[in-house]
Each structure stands twice: as structure tokens, then as C-alpha cells.
Amino acid sequence: MARAEPARRGPKRNETSRRAILTAAFEITRVDGVRNLTVEGIAARAGVGKQTIYRWWPSKTDVLLEALAVTxxxxxxxxxxxxxxxxxxxxxxxxxxxxxxxxxxxxxxxxxxxxxxxxxxxxxxxxxxxxxxxxxxxxxxxxxxxxxxxxxxxxxxxxxxxxxxxxxxxxxxxxxxxxxxxxxxxxxxxAPAVARAGTPAEGENHGPVE
Amino acid sequence: MARAEPARRGPKRNETSRRAILTAAFEITRVDGVRNLTVEGIAARAGVGKQTIYRWWPSKTDVLLEALAVTxxxxxxxxxxxxxxxxxxxxxxxxxxxxxxxxxxxxxxxxxxxxxxxxxxxxxxxxxxxxxxxxxxxxxxxxxxxxxxxxxxxxxxxxxxxxxxxxxxxxxxxxxxxxxxxxxxxxxxxAPAVARAGTPAEGENHGPVE
Amino acid sequence: MARAEPARRGPKRNETSRRAILTAAFEITRVDGVRNLTVEGIAARAGVGKQTIYRWWPSKTDVLLEALAVTxxxxxxxxxxxxxxxxxxxxxxxxxxxxxxxxxxxxxxxxxxxxxxxxxxxxxxxxxxxxxxxxxxxxxxxxxxxxxxxxxxxxxxxxxxxxxxxxxxxxxxxxxxxxxxxxxxxxxxxAPAVARAGTPAEGENHGPVE
Amino acid sequence: MARAEPARRGPKRNETSRRAILTAAFEITRVDGVRNLTVEGIAARAGVGKQTIYRWWPSKTDVLLEALAVTxxxxxxxxxxxxxxxxxxxxxxxxxxxxxxxxxxxxxxxxxxxxxxxxxxxxxxxxxxxxxxxxxxxxxxxxxxxxxxxxxxxxxxxxxxxxxxxxxxxxxxxxxxxxxxxxxxxxxxxAPAVARAGTPAEGENHGPVE
DNA sequence: GCTTAAGCGAGACGGTACGTCTTGTCTTACT
DNA sequence: AGTAAGACAAGACGTACCGTCTCGCTTAAGC
The missing domain is CATH 1.10.357.10 (Tetracycline Repressor, domain 2)
Structure with a gap:
């Protein structure tokens, strides 16, 4: 039953920064397009250091992926x-x-x-x-x-x-x-509409000719 | 009455360079992936100046598009x-x-x-x-x-x-x-297999039940 | 007789950490050069938190200065x-x-x-x-x-x-x-070797004229 | 008598940029101190890309060294x-x-x-x-x-x-x-003032005895 | 045959963003 | 309270490419 992370010392991850980063990523994407989504832009808009992004996400696109799930x-x-x-x-x-x-x-x-x-x-x-x-x-x-x-x-x-x-x-x-x-x-x-029980509307769904 | 290049002076487009560029673009993509396709890389591999690429294609991806058609x-x-x-x-x-x-x-x-x-x-x-x-x-x-x-x-x-x-x-x-x-x-x-002429195999193609 | 810091509560300054920090600073400098002396490096080598360094020294160079005096x-x-x-x-x-x-x-x-x-x-x-x-x-x-x-x-x-x-x-x-x-x-x-007792080569040592 | 760089093709080094970089480096140093001399700062003040600095100088301090000679x-x-x-x-x-x-x-x-x-x-x-x-x-x-x-x-x-x-x-x-x-x-x-012409105070100038 | 305009290889340029590094502060859990 | 660990905002580092531009050469049409 051992817990994976039993008791780390030091500060916990800053949830406020995390939300700010996700929001910033989604907003930049929505407004300026993915092409203009940059780590520097996210950091600036979120008021966060770039390192905080690199620490927790493998790439800026992963930020966007998580932002999508959250937003x-x-x-x-x-x-x-x-x-x-x-x-x-x-x-x-x-x-x-x-x-x-x-x-x-x-x-x-x-x-x-x-x-x-x-x-x-x-x-x-x-x-x-x-x-x-x-x-x-x-x-x-x-x-x-x-x-x-x-x-x-x-x-x-x-x-x-x-x-x-x-x-x-x-x-x-x-x-x-x-x-x-x-x-x-x-x-x-x-999912062709079933005509009725028994023979369910054969041929109705998209039958080629008639 | 469409004018077809009313008689330009100077050298014509270099077909050798063009082929080299297309080949280089396709090869880089095939071997290193699109992510590593760069204008500088194409130019270097093709033994060509960057300007020659910018002169004839709007973007490196357009080069790849043409390369695909050619290759x-x-x-x-x-x-x-x-x-x-x-x-x-x-x-x-x-x-x-x-x-x-x-x-x-x-x-x-x-x-x-x-x-x-x-x-x-x-x-x-x-x-x-x-x-x-x-x-x-x-x-x-x-x-x-x-x-x-x-x-x-x-x-x-x-x-x-x-x-x-x-x-x-x-x-x-x-x-x-x-x-x-x-x-x-x-x-x-x-394109359900036609049972026979006339009414071609109604309902057989994907009918929901049986 | 008034002591400046007459009776503080809590643990006293950790002398072991202090020595470890000074030693680490000097060793890093000796081996890798001053250019590679960083607070993070000292802390890591001394097995010490960065804050402990910032708490007691104004800068990493001050650590080195003290380390020099000690070492x-x-x-x-x-x-x-x-x-x-x-x-x-x-x-x-x-x-x-x-x-x-x-x-x-x-x-x-x-x-x-x-x-x-x-x-x-x-x-x-x-x-x-x-x-x-x-x-x-x-x-x-x-x-x-x-x-x-x-x-x-x-x-x-x-x-x-x-x-x-x-x-x-x-x-x-x-x-x-x-x-x-x-x-x-x-x-x-x-400190020219004294010519003879008495007036020890006054003026001769460097004063050409007078 | 062949010259070392007999005839390169392509653009020449931009002398305007060079002077702007040297001036910027010296000015920043003079006003803000060496500690605040950064490549980014030089580039910004000179209106120049960072790469142009890295292309021609091994380090920002080399820029300053040349700036000193020029300025x-x-x-x-x-x-x-x-x-x-x-x-x-x-x-x-x-x-x-x-x-x-x-x-x-x-x-x-x-x-x-x-x-x-x-x-x-x-x-x-x-x-x-x-x-x-x-x-x-x-x-x-x-x-x-x-x-x-x-x-x-x-x-x-x-x-x-x-x-x-x-x-x-x-x-x-x-x-x-x-x-x-x-x-x-x-x-x-x-350089003791010479006592008189002829034998110019040999030995007097600093040689204590002999 | 001379002129002249374009194509070309090369590559310098002003920029943007990258991913890394270090700084000095702050936070948490332990002692 | 002091500490070890380490997250954080900030910002410079040196690199990679971008797209533009400039150079000096080569190549052809037009005079």
C-alpha cells in the first residue's frame, strides 16, 4: 500500500500559476491562432517564468492539450x-x-x-x-x-x-x-432507423437504387 | 490574347536547381521528418542559394507539395x-x-x-x-x-x-x-456488391440485423 | 558587557553547514574556476539549502572571501x-x-x-x-x-x-x-642593503640629486 | 602576392552596424557599468540582431575591448x-x-x-x-x-x-x-633627474652600495 | 560585340523564439 | 527558528531559422 510520493519536502506546485498558464495558452490560441502560440507568450500573459512551463509540461502543445481539457x-x-x-x-x-x-x-x-x-x-x-x-x-x-x-x-x-x-x-x-x-x-x-421488430427496415437505410 | 511572357531578357529559370530543390525537400522530409525541413537545409542540401527558393515558392511547404507531385x-x-x-x-x-x-x-x-x-x-x-x-x-x-x-x-x-x-x-x-x-x-x-441486374441487392450491403 | 544578541530563541547557527559551505566554495573555485562558482553549486556540493547561504552571506563571492580566510x-x-x-x-x-x-x-x-x-x-x-x-x-x-x-x-x-x-x-x-x-x-x-651603520645610505637608495 | 581573401562573393560586413555595436557597448558600460553590459542590451541599443554580434566577436567583452580601442x-x-x-x-x-x-x-x-x-x-x-x-x-x-x-x-x-x-x-x-x-x-x-652630463649618476639612482 | 537585366550561390542582416541557466525570494516539512 | 529541498518570476545566455537584402558572377536577349 506504499504511496508513490510519500512526503516530499519543499513547496508544492503552484495551482494559481498552473491555471494562469492553461488559460493563457487557450486564449492566445483562440485569439491569435496556434501559429502564434509561443512559450514566451504564454509565460508573459500568465505572468509566469518560462521555467515554470518547462518544468511541468514537455512542450507548449502539451499545455494547450491540458488547457483544452480544462477550459x-x-x-x-x-x-x-x-x-x-x-x-x-x-x-x-x-x-x-x-x-x-x-x-x-x-x-x-x-x-x-x-x-x-x-x-x-x-x-x-x-x-x-x-x-x-x-x-x-x-x-x-x-x-x-x-x-x-x-x-x-x-x-x-x-x-x-x-x-x-x-x-x-x-x-x-x-x-x-x-x-x-x-x-x-x-x-x-x-444506425438506420428501425422500422419495426422482425425484419428491421432492410433497404431503407441507404439502398442504392429504387 | 493572353500574353505569354512577352520576351524577358536575361537567363531562364534553372531547371537543374529546381529539381535539386524538390529532391532535397523530399529527401529531408523522408529521412528527418517534416519538423526538420528548413529552407536553409533545403538550400544547403541542394547546393542552392536561399533566395532561389524564396524566388519561386511561397514557402518551404509549397516546395514539399510540388516535390510530392514530382517525386x-x-x-x-x-x-x-x-x-x-x-x-x-x-x-x-x-x-x-x-x-x-x-x-x-x-x-x-x-x-x-x-x-x-x-x-x-x-x-x-x-x-x-x-x-x-x-x-x-x-x-x-x-x-x-x-x-x-x-x-x-x-x-x-x-x-x-x-x-x-x-x-x-x-x-x-x-x-x-x-x-x-x-x-x-x-x-x-x-458500393455493395450487385446481386444482379435490376434491383441490386437491397439491404444486403450492411443491414443492421440478421 | 551588554551582548548584542542577548538570547535568541530557536536553534543556533549550524557550524557544520557553515564549514561545508566554505569548503565547497573554495573547492569549486579551485577545481572549476571562479566562473563556475554558483550559489546552486555551492549548496549542492555542501548538501545545504540555498537559503542558508543567502541568509548568512551577501553574495557568493563573500562566501569565497571567507572561505579563503579559513582555508x-x-x-x-x-x-x-x-x-x-x-x-x-x-x-x-x-x-x-x-x-x-x-x-x-x-x-x-x-x-x-x-x-x-x-x-x-x-x-x-x-x-x-x-x-x-x-x-x-x-x-x-x-x-x-x-x-x-x-x-x-x-x-x-x-x-x-x-x-x-x-x-x-x-x-x-x-x-x-x-x-x-x-x-x-x-x-x-x-630596502637597499644598508651600507654602514649610522645614516644608512640616505639619498643613495634612489634619490639621485638633491 | 596572392591576397588571402581574394574575392568573396556575397555581401560585405556592414560597417555601420559594427560602429553602432561598438558605440553601444561603450556607452552601456560608461553609463550602467560593466555588470549591466549584456549582448541583448548591446543589440537592442545598436538596433542590431544578436547574431551579428556573435558572428563577429567571441564575447561581449571582446566587443568592449574593440570599442575601447575605437572610442x-x-x-x-x-x-x-x-x-x-x-x-x-x-x-x-x-x-x-x-x-x-x-x-x-x-x-x-x-x-x-x-x-x-x-x-x-x-x-x-x-x-x-x-x-x-x-x-x-x-x-x-x-x-x-x-x-x-x-x-x-x-x-x-x-x-x-x-x-x-x-x-x-x-x-x-x-x-x-x-x-x-x-x-x-x-x-x-x-628616472632620477640626471645630476649632470657625462656619467649620469650611475649607481646613485638606486643601487645602494657596491 | 556591347549592353543590360535577370538568375544564381553565397551569406550578412534584423528579428523572433527556442530551451537552458542562474539569481534571489518564497514555501513547505522536518528537526 | 534554522534548515534542506525545491518551486517560483525574472531575465540573459547562445543557437537556429526566418525572410530580406546585397554582392559579384554568369547567362542570354536586344541593340
Missing amino acids: ADLRVSVADRGSYRAELTEFLRDSFALLAAPGVGEALRGLMAEAQLDPDFGARFRVDFLERRRAALAEVLDRARARGEAPARLPDDLIADLVFGTIWYRTLATDRTPGEDDAAALLDLL | ADLRVSVADRGSYRAELTEFLRDSFALLAAPGVGEALRGLMAEAQLDPDFGARFRVDFLERRRAALAEVLDRARARGEAPARLPDDLIADLVFGTIWYRTLATDRTPGEDDAAALLDLL | ADLRVSVADRGSYRAELTEFLRDSFALLAAPGVGEALRGLMAEAQLDPDFGARFRVDFLERRRAALAEVLDRARARGEAPARLPDDLIADLVFGTIWYRTLATDRTPGEDDAAALLDLL | ADLRVSVADRGSYRAELTEFLRDSFALLAAPGVGEALRGLMAEAQLDPDFGARFRVDFLERRRAALAEVLDRARARGEAPARLPDDLIADLVFGTIWYRTLATDRTPGEDDAAALLDLL
């Missing part, structure tokens, strides 16, 4: 809503709302960019963000599988690739941020 | 193969092969990253690369629509989002570069 | 030896020996350097070291004056300037640390 | 004045005047200090400054020897040590900057 509400609901369709609807709506929050889109684009340029940060970004989002969706899908609602032909991994792929592609490669209609189209594809 | 074979076939399924298969296979070519993945990830950080380059990247890819797929889809093969419920734009979204998400956010099985799954979803 | 034997004999010449001989020999002791030269050069850069330390260095050395020489000269041995034409201040000037100049500006022959030359100049 | 008139006359005494008088007067010039004393003290802390600079300082001063005095002494005026018992090296030792000791260790009376006293000691 924006990252909670995307995965509560049990009784049906796969309802839960997926909520998941998409929450995800899109998050993206639309001021500053969040810019921050996420910056994080994903940095993840490409700095492989070490990339690994942390995957573990601390991307895979968490996937795990959240996986919860919904697990419940759907248990209820027998999830589309049989689509493996969960592909569903996740399609959902997150679309969201990220829209964010990174176009300026059409995903909205209600996109949610509807994705739902139609991934 | 890798970007041609993804959109030839008429008789059926939507065959053409989509070929499109996906070619796209995946391109991504798998040495250095190309790293370069594309770097370009997409830079597109997030530098809005001006972002615009050029969309026009010169992303939208070309979309247009290529659109050709296939147009022919499919004309043949009556394309899935009715899925708008072309969504199909493109799904295809490119998945490809890019896999490239940027995971290390599972897309392969044969992914092609098969996407095909199943977007 | 090196700064006692330069000014005992009555019967004659000016004998005493000056001993004074010079002792001074040169001090300079030659390992670490002392480096420390003194560092102290003099710091005295130039930090006027406050400069003042302390003069009072606590330079003027003490002058006072020591003055003792010898006073006795010589009383005996009627000292060169009449040379004021004591100039003798001190010449003695210490030569020592310091040699130390700071050349790598010829003063030795036996220098002592001899200085003696010849400042 | 202050370092010329101390060693012209032939007919007699040793006249020339030594002029040498001392010029040297003292140099030290008294505004900013020069502070600069020289800083240079000597830095020479103690940074052995590499120390070596350059000796060659570029200290030994030049010695060489100047040596010229005077050589002529004096040729004329048979120089004090027989004092080797030239000792004379130099005494002269420069006194000057530097006064500058570094006291606040009594040397003046007219010091010049007189030194002259009396090192």
Missing part, C-alpha cells in the same frame, strides 16, 4: 439512453457542439498538426485525447452490440474510423464544420 | 472500368498504394499539419491537392450515377467525406495505414 | 625581526607563498574580478582584505621608520602601491607568479 | 623626446589621461575582471592590450638603454611591472586614480 467541457455524453440510435445521436451532437465552441476547433486543429510534426507529442495526443474519444464511442457501441442493435456488417473499428474520420476530415480539410444534417446522414448510415 | 506518382486512376465497384476498388487501391510509398505518408502528414498552421498554405493545399482528389473521386461517382449504380441514399459529398475522412484519419491519428481489408469494408459500405 | 593561511608574518630588510623579506616571501598555495591564486583573481563588477562587494573586499594587507605592510614600515631604516624619498603609500601593485599585476595580468628573484629585486629597490 | 584614444606617445625622463613623463601623463577619460576606467576595470573569469578572453586581452602597452614602454626603455640613461640596476621587465602594477593596482584596488604627484614619484624612482 472546454470535453464531456461527450455516453449515458445509457435506451437505444443505440438515441445514444449515437447524442454522441454526434455533443461532439459537433464541442467543435463549434469558440477556440476549440482552432486548438484541436493545432494539436493534430503538432502531432504530425512532433512524434512524441503525437503519441501523447493519441493516448490522452484521440483514444479517449474512441473509447467513449466504444461504450455506446458495446451497449448496442449487447442489445443487438448495432449494424452487423460494420465492425466497431470501422464505425469509429468513419465517425471520427468524417469529423476530423471536415475540420482539417474543409471549412464545412459538421452540423445537424451531417449527423442525420451519419445516423442513417450507421 | 511520387500521384496519378490515381479514374479510368472507366465499366462498373462503379471496379472503379472505386481501383481508386482505393491506388490511393492506399500512394500513401504506402516511402516518404509520401510523412510528406502528406506534414502538408496537412502545415495547412492547419498557415491558412494561406492551407488554401493552396486544398485547391492544389485535396480538391483534386475529391474531383477525381467525383468523376467515378458521376459515372456511377449515370449508370444508376451509386447508392441513392448517400450524397456524393458524404461519400467523399467518408472515403477521404477515413484515409486521412487513419494516416493522421493512427498508425494503421489503410490496407486491403479496409478497402473491402469501404466497398461493402459504399 | 588558506592568510597569516603573513609582520613580527619584529630586528631590521626592515629582514621583515620586508619575510613579508614578501610569505605573500608569494600564499599566492602559490593551490586554489588561492584563482580565488584571489576571482575576488578582485568580482570587486570590479560589484561595487558593493568591492568595498567589502577592500576593507576585509586589501586594506588589511596594506595595514600589515604598514606595521613593518612603521617600525622601519622608527628605526630610521626606511627609504626617505619613498612615502609609505608609494611603497605599498609598488609592492601590492607588482604582486597583483603579476597575478592578474601575466602568468609569471612572483618568486624569489622578484623578491630580491623589490628588496633592492625598496 | 578612446589609446595612443600613448612613445615619440623620441631626446631624453628618457621626458619620454617617461609623457608616457605616464598620457596613460593617466587615458584612464581618466570618461568611461575608460570603468571599461578597463571590466576588461581586467573578465580576463580573470574567462581565460580565453584573458589571453586575447593580454595580447591585444596589455602586451601592447608593455611594448610601448619597452620602446622608451630601449631608447633609454641606447642612450645610457636607463637605471642600470633595474631590469626593463621590473620597470614595466612597477609602472603598470602601480597603475592597475590604483585602478582596481583603490579609488585613488593616479595623478601628477604619482607621476612625479614614479619618475623620481625610475
Whole structure:
């Protein structure tokens, strides 16, 4: 039962500085863009020494990553809503709302960019963000599988690739941020409205011809 | 009546330098990563003055973009193969092969990253690369629509989002570069195998239950 | 009988820490040079908190100054030896020996350097070291004056300037640390061997005319 | 007769920047003291990039050294004045005047200090400054020897040590900057007024007995 | 064949930000 | 209260690249 950090001597980490740093990082990103996010800028705006940033974060982008978690509400609901369709609807709506929050889109684009340029940060970004989002969706899908609602032909991994792929592609490669209609189209594809019990609306979901 | 360079005096652009610059940019990216791609590095490796680079390209990333087009074979076939399924298969296979070519993945990830950080380059990247890819797929889809093969419920734009979204998400956010099985799954979803002429296999493609 | 600090509460100053700090300061200077003497380094080597240093010394150089007094034997004999010449001989020999002791030269050069850069330390260095050395020489000269041995034409201040000037100049500006022959030359100049008893070569020693 | 740098291509060194840097270094030293001389400060005051300083000087103190040579008139006359005494008088007067010039004393003290802390600079300082001063005095002494005026018992090296030792000791260790009376006293000691023509007081000047 | 304008390799320049280092103060937990 | 440990704000260090500019050479079109 030994505690990891049993009793250090010396001052504790300054929580005020920590919050000031996170706020500064997010604000700079929101207002001036990630390109203009610098350690010196964060330190200056937070009224903090640069060393304090280097002491606690591996890079300025890690500051932004933590700032995102602290500043924006990252909670995307995965509560049990009784049906796969309802839960997926909520998941998409929450995800899109998050993206639309001021500053969040810019921050996420910056994080994903940095993840490409700095492989070490990339690994942390995957573990601390991307895979968490996937795990959240996986919860919904697990419940759907248990209820027998999830589309049989689509493996969960592909569903996740399609959902997150679309969201990220829209964010990174176009300026059409995903909205209600996109949610509807994705739902139609991934969670076709069940007509009724028995044979559930075969062919209605996206059948090619008619 | 467009004037085509009305007769300049002095030497012409040095094609040798141009090739050396493109090669250097691609090689540095392949070997050291985009993060370590610098104008000074390109110039040094190409045995060229920095000014020669600044004279002809707006940014080092634009050099890389052109290098990609020159070095890798970007041609993804959109030839008429008789059926939507065959053409989509070929499109996906070619796209995946391109991504798998040495250095190309790293370069594309770097370009997409830079597109997030530098809005001006972002615009050029969309026009010169992303939208070309979309247009290529659109050709296939147009022919499919004309043949009556394309899935009715899925708008072309969504199909493109799904295809490119998945490809890019896999490239940027995971290390599972897309392969044969992914092609098969996407095909199943977007171009269900035609049962027979007339009503082509309604509901078989991904129907939720059974 | 009034004690200045008549009865403080709490623990007394830790003599062990004090000695460790002084030793650390001198050792670092001796081994790595004054340039690499830092408060952090002293604290680390002495196994001591930085605050303990800042509490008791105005600057790291003051630590070194005290360390010098403690570590090196700064006692330069000014005992009555019967004659000016004998005493000056001993004074010079002792001074040169001090300079030659390992670490002392480096420390003194560092102290003099710091005295130039930090006027406050400069003042302390003069009072606590330079003027003490002058006072020591003055003792010898006073006795010589009383005996009627000292060169009449040379004021004591100039003798001190010449003695210490030569020592310091040699130390700071050349790598010829003063030795036996220098002592001899200085003696010849400042304390000419007495020709005969009575009026000891007044005017001959340097005063050419009168 | 091939020149060493026969024809470089590319821009030449910017003389305006060079002068601005030297002036800035000297001014900062004069006004704020050597302690406050920083590369960043020089660059800012000179309106110059830091790299331009690092490109051409090994350290900020080397800038100051060159600034001293440029700003202050370092010329101390060693012209032939007919007699040793006249020339030594002029040498001392010029040297003292140099030290008294505004900013020069502070600069020289800083240079000597830095020479103690940074052995590499120390070596350059000796060659570029200290030994030049010695060489100047040596010229005077050589002529004096040729004329048979120089004090027989004092080797030239000792004379130099005494002269420069006194000057530097006064500058570094006291606040009594040397003046007219010091010049007189030194002259009396090192260049006794010649009693009469012919045999110029040989042996009288300082040689006690023989 | 001379002129002249551009392209070119080289690299100096004014800048910005980097990540590190040290300073001197302050805070915490232990003795 | 004194101490060891160490977090903190501040700010200089020396480095790496940026994008611009200047030099002296080479190369062609146009006179």
C-alpha cells in the first residue's frame, strides 16, 4: 500500500500559476491562432517564468492539450439512453457542439498538426485525447452490440474510423464544420432507423437504387 | 490574347536547381521528418542559394507539395472500368498504394499539419491537392450515377467525406495505414456488391440485423 | 558587557553547514574556476539549502572571501625581526607563498574580478582584505621608520602601491607568479642593503640629486 | 602576392552596424557599468540582431575591448623626446589621461575582471592590450638603454611591472586614480633627474652600495 | 560585340523564439 | 527558528531559422 510520493519536502506546485498558464495558452490560441502560440507568450500573459512551463509540461502543445481539457467541457455524453440510435445521436451532437465552441476547433486543429510534426507529442495526443474519444464511442457501441442493435456488417473499428474520420476530415480539410444534417446522414448510415421488430427496415437505410 | 511572357531578357529559370530543390525537400522530409525541413537545409542540401527558393515558392511547404507531385506518382486512376465497384476498388487501391510509398505518408502528414498552421498554405493545399482528389473521386461517382449504380441514399459529398475522412484519419491519428481489408469494408459500405441486374441487392450491403 | 544578541530563541547557527559551505566554495573555485562558482553549486556540493547561504552571506563571492580566510593561511608574518630588510623579506616571501598555495591564486583573481563588477562587494573586499594587507605592510614600515631604516624619498603609500601593485599585476595580468628573484629585486629597490651603520645610505637608495 | 581573401562573393560586413555595436557597448558600460553590459542590451541599443554580434566577436567583452580601442584614444606617445625622463613623463601623463577619460576606467576595470573569469578572453586581452602597452614602454626603455640613461640596476621587465602594477593596482584596488604627484614619484624612482652630463649618476639612482 | 537585366550561390542582416541557466525570494516539512 | 529541498518570476545566455537584402558572377536577349 506504499504511496508513490510519500512526503516530499519543499513547496508544492503552484495551482494559481498552473491555471494562469492553461488559460493563457487557450486564449492566445483562440485569439491569435496556434501559429502564434509561443512559450514566451504564454509565460508573459500568465505572468509566469518560462521555467515554470518547462518544468511541468514537455512542450507548449502539451499545455494547450491540458488547457483544452480544462477550459472546454470535453464531456461527450455516453449515458445509457435506451437505444443505440438515441445514444449515437447524442454522441454526434455533443461532439459537433464541442467543435463549434469558440477556440476549440482552432486548438484541436493545432494539436493534430503538432502531432504530425512532433512524434512524441503525437503519441501523447493519441493516448490522452484521440483514444479517449474512441473509447467513449466504444461504450455506446458495446451497449448496442449487447442489445443487438448495432449494424452487423460494420465492425466497431470501422464505425469509429468513419465517425471520427468524417469529423476530423471536415475540420482539417474543409471549412464545412459538421452540423445537424451531417449527423442525420451519419445516423442513417450507421444506425438506420428501425422500422419495426422482425425484419428491421432492410433497404431503407441507404439502398442504392429504387 | 493572353500574353505569354512577352520576351524577358536575361537567363531562364534553372531547371537543374529546381529539381535539386524538390529532391532535397523530399529527401529531408523522408529521412528527418517534416519538423526538420528548413529552407536553409533545403538550400544547403541542394547546393542552392536561399533566395532561389524564396524566388519561386511561397514557402518551404509549397516546395514539399510540388516535390510530392514530382517525386511520387500521384496519378490515381479514374479510368472507366465499366462498373462503379471496379472503379472505386481501383481508386482505393491506388490511393492506399500512394500513401504506402516511402516518404509520401510523412510528406502528406506534414502538408496537412502545415495547412492547419498557415491558412494561406492551407488554401493552396486544398485547391492544389485535396480538391483534386475529391474531383477525381467525383468523376467515378458521376459515372456511377449515370449508370444508376451509386447508392441513392448517400450524397456524393458524404461519400467523399467518408472515403477521404477515413484515409486521412487513419494516416493522421493512427498508425494503421489503410490496407486491403479496409478497402473491402469501404466497398461493402459504399458500393455493395450487385446481386444482379435490376434491383441490386437491397439491404444486403450492411443491414443492421440478421 | 551588554551582548548584542542577548538570547535568541530557536536553534543556533549550524557550524557544520557553515564549514561545508566554505569548503565547497573554495573547492569549486579551485577545481572549476571562479566562473563556475554558483550559489546552486555551492549548496549542492555542501548538501545545504540555498537559503542558508543567502541568509548568512551577501553574495557568493563573500562566501569565497571567507572561505579563503579559513582555508588558506592568510597569516603573513609582520613580527619584529630586528631590521626592515629582514621583515620586508619575510613579508614578501610569505605573500608569494600564499599566492602559490593551490586554489588561492584563482580565488584571489576571482575576488578582485568580482570587486570590479560589484561595487558593493568591492568595498567589502577592500576593507576585509586589501586594506588589511596594506595595514600589515604598514606595521613593518612603521617600525622601519622608527628605526630610521626606511627609504626617505619613498612615502609609505608609494611603497605599498609598488609592492601590492607588482604582486597583483603579476597575478592578474601575466602568468609569471612572483618568486624569489622578484623578491630580491623589490628588496633592492625598496630596502637597499644598508651600507654602514649610522645614516644608512640616505639619498643613495634612489634619490639621485638633491 | 596572392591576397588571402581574394574575392568573396556575397555581401560585405556592414560597417555601420559594427560602429553602432561598438558605440553601444561603450556607452552601456560608461553609463550602467560593466555588470549591466549584456549582448541583448548591446543589440537592442545598436538596433542590431544578436547574431551579428556573435558572428563577429567571441564575447561581449571582446566587443568592449574593440570599442575601447575605437572610442578612446589609446595612443600613448612613445615619440623620441631626446631624453628618457621626458619620454617617461609623457608616457605616464598620457596613460593617466587615458584612464581618466570618461568611461575608460570603468571599461578597463571590466576588461581586467573578465580576463580573470574567462581565460580565453584573458589571453586575447593580454595580447591585444596589455602586451601592447608593455611594448610601448619597452620602446622608451630601449631608447633609454641606447642612450645610457636607463637605471642600470633595474631590469626593463621590473620597470614595466612597477609602472603598470602601480597603475592597475590604483585602478582596481583603490579609488585613488593616479595623478601628477604619482607621476612625479614614479619618475623620481625610475628616472632620477640626471645630476649632470657625462656619467649620469650611475649607481646613485638606486643601487645602494657596491 | 556591347549592353543590360535577370538568375544564381553565397551569406550578412534584423528579428523572433527556442530551451537552458542562474539569481534571489518564497514555501513547505522536518528537526 | 534554522534548515534542506525545491518551486517560483525574472531575465540573459547562445543557437537556429526566418525572410530580406546585397554582392559579384554568369547567362542570354536586344541593340
